[in-house]
Amino acid sequence: MATPHQEHTDHGTHRHGPDCGHTAVHHGDHLDYAHDGHLHREHAGHWDECEPAGHAPHKDHEHVHHDECGHAQVRHGDHVDYLHDGHRHAEHGDHWDDH
Template identity: 65%
Template structure:
């Protein structure tokens, strides 16, 4: 999945293992959940890490919800669930794979 390159302007906070924001493993890097956004370090700034397009997670029968055993992170107007290195978001009766 391709990620759009949108620089997060004026982001003075340095993300890292002890910064207080949820770490979200994502392919070859780590995103950080911060104020409803996903941030990714990119050279000398942070990018808004958003998926490009719509990708349904095929064959995902597990129903995410509070207490399901997977960590949740607020992402914009919805909640993503961290599951096996992916962020899953509910969408029209299925789970999107971010």
């Protein structure tokens, strides 16, 4: 059975890569690229939206991210994710979610 995915149909002809100017984010076995508040991944000749499925709190995450915490920031929709130890963290209530 194929893994469900959401194709980004309005992506146009832009090709993400090491010199494209968008932030690359390691995500499992591939790279996502932060572009216009979305995360894109290449898949079978097109670009997919690479979004988390469901709510995934990052347990035991005591570090508080902020503008000067030293972790790279990636605009993601209506909030900012922080790149930390191979994860994207997003503030959610009184905890951090693992995107």
